[in-house]
Amino acid sequence: MKDKLPLILLIVVGFMGLTDRFLPHPAPEHLNQYMRDTLLRIISAFALILGLGNLILRHMNRIRKKSTDWPHSYTLLISFFVASVIGLFGGVAGELWFPTRVGTFDFNITTIYNQMLIPLGASMFSLLAFYMASAAYRSFRARNWLAILLLGSAFIVMLGQVPIGYRISPAIPEISQWIMEVPNTAAKRGIELGITLGVLATFLKILSGIERSWLGSGR
Amino acid sequence: MNLSTDIWVWVGVFLTFCIYSFLYRDNPFYKFGEHLFVGVSNAFTLSFMVHRIIIPILVRPFTEAWRTAGSEGLSAGLFNPYAPSNFLVIIPGVIGCFYFARFIPGLTWLVRIPIALFMGYYVGRSVPAYLEGSVFPQMRGTMLTQASFDPAQGGILGGIFALLVLVGVIGTLTYFFFSKEHKGVVKWGAQTGIVFVMVGFGASFGFTVMARVSLAIGRFIFILRDALGIVT
Structure with missing residues (x-):
C-alpha cells in the first residue's frame, strides 16, 4: 500500500x-x-x-x-517576515488594505522586487565576471593545442561582441558569429542530444516503475 | 553631479556595494546582502503564490461554492470540478497537505502521493515534448540535404558549414560514447569530437563572460547615472 x-x-x-x-x-x-x-x-x-x-x-x-554567522539569520527572517506581510496583506501591486505608500514613497512587494532584488541579483551575477577573468587566467594557460582552441575561440567570441573587436578587424565579429553558428552549434547539439536521450530513458524508467528511488527510504 | 533624491536608488547603491564588497573578501556586508536576497525573494514568491494560486484557484472557488450552497442549497454543479465555484478544489488542497505528513510519524509515506502526481504527470508529458521540441528538431537541423546547398541558404559554403555541423555532432556524440573503447575509427571520431567540444566550450565561456561584463556595466551605469548623475 x-x-x-x-x-x-x-x-x-x-x-x-x-x-x-x-x-x-x-x-x-x-x-x-x-x-x-x-x-x-x-x-x-x-x-x-x-x-x-x-x-x-x-x-x-x-x-x-x-x-556560524547566526546573526545573519535574523536578516533573513526579519526581511522575509516584513516583505511577506507587505506582500500578503498589501497585495502584489499594493491594491489591498495594508498601506504600502507613505507620501510619494512606494514600498509594495513589486517595488521591493524591482528596487532590491534586481540590484542584488544583477550585482551577484556580475560579480562572476571578475572571478571568471581570474579563473580563465589560471585555467586557460595554453598547455596543448586543445587548450589553445578553447582559449582562441573564447578570445574571438569576447572580442567579437565589443566595438574594439570591429576596430581591430571587421572580420572578428564575423568569425565570432561563425564560431557560434558552426562549431559551437555542433558541440552543443551533440551534447544536448545526448542529455535529452538520457533524460528520456530515465523518464521511461520512472514511468514503467523500474526507477523507484523517488519513493525514498521505504519508511 | 546631480544626486538622486529617490530613497530606493540609494538602497540599490548600498546593496550593490554590499555584494561587490566580496571582491575584497567574504565580509558581513556581503552576507547581509546575501541573506536579504534569500529572505525577500522567498517573501515575493510566497506573496505571488498566495495571490495568484492559493486565493484564486483554491480559496475563492471553495468559499463561493459554500456561499452558493448556503443561499441556494446543494446542487450537482457545486461538485463539478470544471465549474468556477466547486467543493472539489478541496481535494487538491488535501493532497497538497500530504506534504506535511512527513512530520507525522507513521504517515510519512503519504508525502509520496503529491510527489507521484506531480512527477508522474510531468514525466509523462515531457516524453513527447522532449521528442518534438528537442530531439526531432535537432536531428532535422543536423541532416545534410540538397536544401543545405541551396543558394538561399548560403550555397556551396552553406553546404560545407552544414557538413561541418554534421561531422561535429557525430564527433561529439562519439566522444561521449563510452560503451566502446576509443580505438580505431571510434578514436578518430572522438578526436574530431573533442575539437568541436573545446571550441564550443570556449565560445560558451566567452559568451558568458561578456554577458556578466554587460551586467557589471549595468551596475556601474546605475551608480554613475541614476545615483550620482555624473553621466547621462
Whole structure:
C-alpha cells in the first residue's frame, strides 16, 4: 500500500500526460487541463510552503544554536517576515488594505522586487565576471593545442561582441558569429542530444516503475 | 553631479556595494546582502503564490461554492470540478497537505502521493515534448540535404558549414560514447569530437563572460547615472 499506491498513481497520471496530445477528444483534454491548471498548481503551492517552512526552521535553529554567522539569520527572517506581510496583506501591486505608500514613497512587494532584488541579483551575477577573468587566467594557460582552441575561440567570441573587436578587424565579429553558428552549434547539439536521450530513458524508467528511488527510504 | 533624491536608488547603491564588497573578501556586508536576497525573494514568491494560486484557484472557488450552497442549497454543479465555484478544489488542497505528513510519524509515506502526481504527470508529458521540441528538431537541423546547398541558404559554403555541423555532432556524440573503447575509427571520431567540444566550450565561456561584463556595466551605469548623475 505505502509503495504500490503512489507507484500506481504515478503510472496512471504519467500515461495521462503521455497520451495528452495523442487523444484529440474533449474529455481527456479537459481532464489534462484540470490537472495542469488546478490540481498540480495547488499541489506545487503546498510544496513551496513546505520549502519555506524548512528555510525558517533551519534559520531559527541556527539562531538557537548560535552556529556560524547566526546573526545573519535574523536578516533573513526579519526581511522575509516584513516583505511577506507587505506582500500578503498589501497585495502584489499594493491594491489591498495594508498601506504600502507613505507620501510619494512606494514600498509594495513589486517595488521591493524591482528596487532590491534586481540590484542584488544583477550585482551577484556580475560579480562572476571578475572571478571568471581570474579563473580563465589560471585555467586557460595554453598547455596543448586543445587548450589553445578553447582559449582562441573564447578570445574571438569576447572580442567579437565589443566595438574594439570591429576596430581591430571587421572580420572578428564575423568569425565570432561563425564560431557560434558552426562549431559551437555542433558541440552543443551533440551534447544536448545526448542529455535529452538520457533524460528520456530515465523518464521511461520512472514511468514503467523500474526507477523507484523517488519513493525514498521505504519508511 | 546631480544626486538622486529617490530613497530606493540609494538602497540599490548600498546593496550593490554590499555584494561587490566580496571582491575584497567574504565580509558581513556581503552576507547581509546575501541573506536579504534569500529572505525577500522567498517573501515575493510566497506573496505571488498566495495571490495568484492559493486565493484564486483554491480559496475563492471553495468559499463561493459554500456561499452558493448556503443561499441556494446543494446542487450537482457545486461538485463539478470544471465549474468556477466547486467543493472539489478541496481535494487538491488535501493532497497538497500530504506534504506535511512527513512530520507525522507513521504517515510519512503519504508525502509520496503529491510527489507521484506531480512527477508522474510531468514525466509523462515531457516524453513527447522532449521528442518534438528537442530531439526531432535537432536531428532535422543536423541532416545534410540538397536544401543545405541551396543558394538561399548560403550555397556551396552553406553546404560545407552544414557538413561541418554534421561531422561535429557525430564527433561529439562519439566522444561521449563510452560503451566502446576509443580505438580505431571510434578514436578518430572522438578526436574530431573533442575539437568541436573545446571550441564550443570556449565560445560558451566567452559568451558568458561578456554577458556578466554587460551586467557589471549595468551596475556601474546605475551608480554613475541614476545615483550620482555624473553621466547621462
